[in-house]
Structures are given as structure tokens and as C-alpha cells.
Amino acid sequence: MAKVELIHHELVNDLLLLQWSDGSEHALPLASLRDNCPCAACAGEKDVFGNVYKGPAQVLNEISYEITGLQPVGYYALRPFWKDGHNTGIFSYDLLFSLANQKSS
Numbered sequence: 001m002a003k004v005e006l007i008h009h010e011l012v013n014d015l016l017l018l019q020w021s022d023g024s025e026h027a028l029p030l031a032s033l034r035d036n037c038p039c040a041a042c043a044g045e046k047d048v049f050g051n052v053y054k055g056p057a058q059v060l061n062e063i064s065y066e067i068t069g070l071q072p073v074g075y076y077a078l079r080p081f082w083k084d085g086h087n088t089g090i091f092s093y094d095l096l097f098s099l100a101n102q103k104s105s
């Protein structure tokens with residue numbers, strides 16, 4: 001259960017507009033969304049020893065920062081479908097909220 005609920009989301013150009021249950025609103029740049037992708041290939045996976053394993057380095061270009069669709073995951077997360085085919089990153093509302101607050105402060 002997320003601390004805040006996402007009431008509404010909307011893609012406008014290169015921004016993801018987010019409206020939260022606490023009344024706040026954010027415009028999150030898609031670039032910062034992609035750069036903070038939490039999936040194993042982007043963020044890496046830790047083994048029991050704390051070593052981080054990442055997938056092969058991804059080549060990012062303009063289309064890597066464009067979204068073709070957003071799929072709600074349960075009632076706690078959004079899964080962006082990036083134009084370069086990447087779609088394994090699942091952004092929990094908590095993550096989106098903290099990213100949005102980093103950017104707006």
C-alpha cells in the first residue's frame with residue numbers, strides 16, 4: 001500500500017503529469033523517469049553479498065525518452081512502455097512521488 005495514491009496521470013509532450021491523493025500535483029520529465037528506471041537491467045540486481053549486477057549497458061537516444069504507453073500495475077504502480085522497446089521498469093507510486101518531489105524542490 002502506497003503512502004499516497006495516484007489519482008490521475010497524463011502524458012503531455014515530454015512530461016508525465018501526476019495528481020496525488022494528498023492534493024499535490026507534479027510534472028515529471030520523462031527523461032528523469034527513464035534515468036531512474038528501477039528495473040534490473042537499468043538499476044542492477046544485488047546478490048546476497050551486496051554485489052550489484054547490471055545488464056549490458058543500454059544505448060539511450062532520443063526515443064529512449066519517449067513513451068508509447070503507460071500501463072497501471074495493480075493499484076500501486078505504473079509501467080511505462082518506452083519507444084525504444086524497454087518496458088521492464090515498474091514505477092511504484094512511492095517511487096514516482098519521491099522522484100517528483102526531488103525534481104520540484
Ligand SMILES: [Zn+2]
Pocket residue numbers: 037038039040041042043086088089
Ligand atoms: Zn529499465
